[in-house]
Amino acid sequence: MNMDYTIRLDKQLDSNLLLLNESTFEEINVNTHQIVLQFGKFSKVLSIIINDRIPDKVIAISPYLSDQLFIPELPYDCYFEGNRLNIGPVIGFIPQKKFYNNPKEMMMRFSRYNEIKGLIVMFRPKKIDRFRHTIEGYYLDPEKKQFIKGIFPYPNAVFNRVRLSKQTAALFIDSLFNYPNNINKLKFWSIMNEHSELKAYIPKTLELTDTKSLLNMLNSCSSIYLKPYNKSQGRGILHLKKTGESYLLKDGSFNSIFLRNDEELKEILSKRVKGTYLLQQEVGSKISGKKIDFRVYFHKDEDRKWYLSGMESKIAKEGSIISNFKNRDHMMQGEKALEEFYHLNPDKVEKLKERIFDISVKAIKEIEKSGYLLGEAAMDLIIDSELKIWLLEAQLNFAAEKKLARSEDERRVLPTILPAPFIYAKALTGFGKKGNSH
Incomplete structure (x- = not known):
């Protein structure tokens, strides 16, 4: 893969033409005077025109792909696959709605843009046009440090941070990552428990079926956690400790309830525990x-x-x-x-x-x-x-941009983790390391 060419966007050029000089034409080694331009998932046939006023290794095209689509003026990589000219990378990013509406809060995501280059478009699922195969969203102009609205072709890779429907995910399934974007505690435990090696690193865990299952657990573990399988941020978690015939129940709001016997325990759990819960051994x-x-x-x-x-x-x-x-x-x-x-x-x-x-x-x-x-x-x-x-x-779906508004010790990890997904996204597009095509 040769990425040593430069793309020149010329607004005066016919949108059906591609200009290069004789030396570059010979170097790209195509046996036709037509090239398929690939930008994201959009492709278009261009006619090659030899023009020796174009410098070596420079390829001139119009930024206008169609009446609706254009190539923004950004630094791009490009490479040839036969008679196909790939320009990119074109990366999609689906952030949470709060951050999509305030894109400047996500500037740290783009701190490694000079390594990535190309077009990174933030969009929301509702901004997908399934008929035209386009997305509407914002891209970062790295020089102006501004987010500019536009309509773009489907990207070559999509970094997801939201809950997507199966229908939406299917549009990008060959290039999507972080989907599904959540794994509940029950699913995680089930997967780990089926692995002969990994189950040794999971605290003893059972699904709460009735009071008897809980009491049996307490016979082998004097203190346990009761965890709702599909809640996050500590919501609904309870801690239960057995001492003799009595119990001490604590919640995440520092409340403690002393329970004298099994009947009192059964009564309080019937009020406090709703839905599917896991019982998990407390590890010191x-x-x-x-x-x-x-x-x-x-x-x-x-x-x-x-x-x-x-x-x-x-x-x-x-x-x-x-x-x-x-x-x-x-x-x-x-x-x-x-x-x-x-x-x-x-x-x-x-x-x-x-x-x-x-x-x-x-x-x-x-x-x-x-x-x-x-x-x-x-x-x-x-x-x-x-x-x-x-x-x-x-x-x-761990807290990422949310940590930007928190204390310094919470933010310390962000400069490393926020821009990292775009490096992987670039690899998925085929514009990663030379020879690392998709």
Whole structure:
């Protein structure tokens, strides 16, 4: 793949012509005077005109593809496949509605644009024209640092951050990633539990069917969590501890209820537990009386391989059963937390990170095998006093732009994780490393 050509957009040029000089024509080695122009999923036949006023390795075309579509003035890569000229990359990005309406809040997403180049269009599912195969949205002009509205062809890769219908996903299924964009706790546990190696890294987990299943669990685990299978941010989580014949039930709002016997337990659960719940063994992870766990981020690179892109620790408020945003005392770099709270030297931190990577990526790949198309993921996990790693759940729709409005310790990981998906998206388009075609 040769990407050493420059595209010149000439508004005065006939939209059905492509101009280049004799030397470039011989170099591209096509045996016809017609070229198929490919821009995103749009293609069009152009007639080649030899013009020796065009410099070597420069290809001049009109920016106007049709009455509705145009190629914005941006830096592009291009390459030939036979008589097909590919210009790009053309990448689609489906953000949450809040950020689509305020695109300047997402500037950090584009901080590696110089590596990516091409057209990145933010759009919403409702802005897809299924008949014309176009999307309406905003693209970033990197020089003006402005987002400009327009209509564009379907992209070659789509980075998704929302819940998509199957019908919408099917439009981009050969180039879409982060779909589905959520995995519930029950699905995650089911996938892990079927893997002979990975199930050893999952706390003992059962589906709550009745009070008897809960009491049986408490016979082997003196303290457990009750987790709704499809809620996030700690909502609905309860902590239950057995002491003798009595129980102590806590919720995420620091409320505690003392229950004297099984009947009182059954009565309160009938009121508090609605829908499908999981029972999960509590793994000891308290430091100085505060619950501590970790969120580790993973992304695919330009070679479409997973790498660890960031690691942060979440330290809960004293007495809290969860470490979500509202119940959090603070956050810190994961590596720093391992040194400070687990008393590990830098070498041991790196070795533990390697184990975290190996186990987590195995888990993510199992999720992919079950039908998920992924380019990024986060893993919530606990490290116990024996340095054993316990996987709690996978986060596919983790807080990203939302963290921009939070404290400095929350934002620390963002410069690394926010722009990373566009590197993988470029690889999917065929404009990644030379020779790394789709």
